[in-house]
Amino acid sequence: MPDRGVDLRSRNVGDFALAWPDQPAGSDYIAERLLSCLLTTMSPTSKLLVDIHTHVYLPRYAALLRSRAGAATVPFIRTSTTSEGLAEDRLLILDHEPSGGRPVGPQYWDREEKLKFMDKHSIDISVVSTANPWLDFLPASQAHTLAAELNDDLEQYCSTGPSVSSSTQIKRLYGFGLLPLVPEITTSVLLDIVNQISALPHLRGLIMGTRGIGNGLDDGALEPVWAAIEKAGLVVFLHPHYGVDSSAWGDKDNGHVLPLALGFPFETTTAATRLILSGVFDKFPNLRLLLAHxxxxxxxxxxxxxxxxxxxPVVASRLKHDARYYLGKLYLDAVAYGPEELGFVSDVISRSASYASGASASKVPNRSTGSKRMLFGTDHPFFPPLSVTDKWKSVTENLDAIASVQGWSEGDRDGVRGGNALALFNLQG
Amino acid sequence: MPDRGVDLRSRNVGDFALAWPDQPAGSDYIAERLLSCLLTTMSPTSKLLVDIHTHVYLPRYAALLRSRAGAATVPFIRTSTTSEGLAEDRLLILDHEPSGGRPVGPQYWDREEKLKFMDKHSIDISVVSTANPWLDFLPASQAHTLAAELNDDLEQYCSTGPSVSSSTQIKRLYGFGLLPLVPEITTSVLLDIVNQISALPHLRGLIMGTRGIGNGLDDGALEPVWAAIEKAGLVVFLHPHYGVDSSAWGDKDNGHVLPLALGFPFETTTAATRLILSGVFDKFPNLRLLLAHxxxxxxxxxxxxxxxxxxxPVVASRLKHDARYYLGKLYLDAVAYGPEELGFVSDVISRSASYASGASASKVPNRSTGSKRMLFGTDHPFFPPLSVTDKWKSVTENLDAIASVQGWSEGDRDGVRGGNALALFNLQG
Known part of the structure; x- marks a missing residue:
């Protein structure tokens, strides 16, 4: 679509020159914009809103959390009594969970609730992932069994759900599978589960935390797993859970703010940096890694x-490229809550090519380039509004941010809202 | 100076209209630009390069570090033997110091070395601060005595140094003093030292770490100290030292990269966020806090x-303003090594006013506004080049970044290079 808010679909062909009064009729510029506009108009999926950061505790997983109600360590769901004497389910997932855990209900496990949320916010497609802490807390054999079961569950959750419209095969729900990334798991089990996920048609990637099999993602033991994931073309959604040591947060009661607002992004930053330093992106240049937040x-x-x-001196000669190059290998969700943040992130992706070893490209970034690797997300069902509202602020803020980035064309915005996800997850029908 | 690279100082008065061919001769626009240009030309300090992030271990402090060569805990300086059999001083300041500490020499304590570095990089003025870990590791009485002595030492370091030129009173060296912020110090001692610093004419602020008197900077016990600092108009330079718990960095040898590139900024971020959450900026709205990096x-x-x-729910109603408002209360050094980073930081400062409670201002930021709170720095003598070079990359990268930010005028760039520091530290002569 043209940048200027002119919707050509409502115009006669003879009007086209009017849309760009400073361009001569028939110019290359007009021809190019016209082609772009026609392609957009012709594609039924061009305006879909796709949420790639949206979580679920599948019923089998929620049952496990309930069965751990009396466990000494997180995670678990337990029923507590509110000050009004009502029973309330509370989810505890963090080691030092503030505020007695967060209230949970069917929005965490019920597919109908996910679809209602999607309808309310005009989200066409969700690429759903199990929420943290995944299988991290389980012994290897249980993690293995449960990963396989939950992947099958998620395939069914997606495949038996509705389609986007009666005229398309595109479903409203796709998923990220789970790997049993825990200590003492074998490489062959991990490769088997990569194969399982690859074979399930509605799973298009996998979500993982930052611990790997105990030593982080820069662990050389994971190289065969990266190789298999790269070969399968699966998207790895890297998501935080542990933050940093809670001694950083001090002794004041700030609720969940510090671990969520800072700890989570610190953890993701550290994990991705360790991956860069380990040379994983030099060894597996086609790995598709999507970073949360x-x-x-x-x-x-x-x-x-x-x-x-x-x-x-320890690392100066280790990598093939300047560290900034590798940011252009990443995909990043657009869950940053502000337009300046998104614009900056797209600048950083855009400039990455100019930091390739030996590159002579201009270092002045074109924000449009970077937008192609950014994807809308909501973090649902987390960040529920504190009081009853029609739409969730955590959704509208992220949509408003996408709409307000300076230097993005309408096409760029549409890409971030959905087009980039359709391409990345191959949802083109 | 005009934005277009036209230096009016080389033009005849009759040419002024030529500099802005799209403006009618004598227009308000030309008059305004002309006035701005004349003011710039007339002020001898308008083009000074001022480094506000530059460290020293004063000789008295370096002697203390040497005296601790056999100490069980950092910090200390000890002499080790290189692989070539030469004696080499090494500085250890971090708990898990990688690579056996960093080589240190006179550039860490000798004023002549600081001035040579300044000359080499055309830095006119340095506002020097003691490097981390300051007095954090000392018992209260020793920290008190040493703070007072080091503040006097730094005053002498600055006052007996050279002036910018023979025609001005402006010196080439100013300083940030030290407070003895350690457990068991009394408030009255802290207030005495604030008074001492205020009375020393070449000290224009104080540097501090993030631990406060043991419980961080959101400690209510510090409120009288913030009040005194605010009243004295001293700039607080908040600088990291501890990073985050080193378990985050994993077991691979990445040298100093992770604690320095990530741990330091994480610590500063956490400290500033805890300050915001504590309401310090609501209580002390004129506090002038400068954040490192x-x-x-x-x-x-x-x-x-x-x-x-x-x-x-714990914090939603606590603060007077949206958190983004408080970023406009801060000053930030321009030590971020990239133009996109600096542009983004200035966007974030620029938008802050629109997040004041009840504000109706446009949320589209004007980068120029934000640039007024950003100040050039080098982090000297840290980040020395690995091989012999004429200029240090850590300096040229930060200067190049300032020169390359999109959307900053030449006046904005001059401000970040020095004008903002002259105003903030009242160095106008």
Whole structure:
């Protein structure tokens, strides 16, 4: 679509020149915009809103959390009594969970609730993932069994759900599978589960935390897994859970704010940086890694990272490219709650090519380029509004941010809202 | 100076209209630009390069570090033997110091070395601060005595140094003093030292870490100290030292990269966020807080922070303003190594006013506004080049970044290079 808010679909062909009064009729510029507009108009999926950051505790997983109500360690769901004497389910997932855990209900496990939420916010498609802490807390054999079962469950959750419209095969629900990434798991089990996920038609990737099989994602033991994931073309959604050591947060009661607002992005930033430093992106250049929360602090710290690498004899010669190059290998959700944040993230992706070893490209970034790797998300069912509202602020803020980024065309915005996800997850029908 | 690279100082008065061919001769626009240009030309300080992030271990402090060569805990300086059999001083300041500490020499304590570095990089003025870990590791009485002595030492370091030119009273060296912020110090001692710093003419602020007197900077016990600092008009330079728990970095040898590139900014981000959440900026709205490393990850996470606050019943009603408002109360150094980073940081400062409670201002930021709170720095003598070079990359990268930010006028760039520091530290002669 043209940048200027002119919707050509409502115009006569003879009017086209009127849309660009400063261009001569028939110019290349008009021809190019016209083609772009026609392609957009012709594609039934061009305006879909796709949520790629949306979680579920599948019923089998929620049952496990309930069965752990008396467990000494998180995660578990337990029933407590409110100050009004009512029974209330509370979810505890963090080691030092503030505020007695968060209230949970069917929005965490019931597919109908997910679809209602999607309808309310005009979300056409959700690419659903199990919420943290996944299988991290389980012994290897149980993690293995449950991963296989939950992947089958999620396939069914998606495949038996509705389609986007009666005229398309595209479903409203797709999923990220789970790997049993826990200590003492074998590589062959991990590769089997990668194969299982690849074979399930509605799973288009997998979600993982940052611990790997106990030593983080820069663990050399994971290389065969990265190789298999790369070969299968699965998208890895990297998501935080542990934050950083809670001693950082001090002794004041700030609710969940510090671990969620800072700890989560710090963890993602650290994991992605360790991956970069380990050379994983040099070894597996086609790995498709999607970072939660717009990559946390990684975009903002990427030039500092490059400088620190340049100045440290231990790592200065290790990587093929400047650290900033690798940010262009990533996909980032657009869950950053502000237009300046999204614009900056797209700048950082856009400039990445100019940091390839030996590159002579201009270092002035074109925000449009970066937008192609950014994807709308909601983080549902987390961040529920504190009081009854029609739409959730966590959704409208992220949509408003996408709509307000300076320097993005309408086509760029449509891409971030859905088009990029359709391409990345191959949902083109 | 006009935005278009036209230097009016080389033009005849009659040419002025030629500089803006799209403006009618004598227009308000030309008059305004002309006035701005004349003021710039007339002021001898308008083009000074001022480094506000530059460290020293004063000789008295370096002697203390040497005296601790056999200490069980950091910090200390000890002499080790290189693989070539040469004696080499190594500085250890971090709990899990990688690579056996960093080589140190006279650039850490000798004023002549600081001035040579300044000359080499055309830095006119440095506002020097003691490097971390300051007095954090000392018992209260020793920290008290040493703070007072080091403040006097730094005053002498500055006052007996050279002036910018023979025609001005402006010196080439100013300083940030030290407070003895350690457990068991009394408030009255802290207030005495604030008074001492205020009375020393070449000290224009104080540097502090993030631990306060043991419980962080959101400790209510510090309120009288903030009040005194605010009243004295001293600039607080908030600087990291501890990072986050090193378990986050994993077991691979990545040198200093992770604690420096990520841990330091994480710590600053956390400290500033805890200050915001504590209401310090509501209580002390004229406090002048300068954050190291462009505020770390705080700008990038500020909308997420605002969202997390909005969604948490513990804190949702605590503050007077949206969290993003408080970023406009801060000053941020321009030590971020990239132009996109600096542009984004200035966007975040620029938009802050629109997040004041009840504000109806446009939320589209004007980068120029934000640039007024950003100040050039080098982090000297840290980040020395790995091989012999004429200029240090850590300096040229930050200067190049300032020169390359899109949307900053030449006046904005001059401000970040020095004009803002002259105003903030009242160095106008």
């Amino acid at each position: 717009s990559g946390g602090a990684l975009p903002a710290l990427s030039s500092r990272l490059a400088s620190c690498i340049d100045h440290d | 462009s505020g770390g990850a705080l700008p990038a996470l500020s909308s997420r922070l605002a969202s997390c606050i909005d969604h948490d």
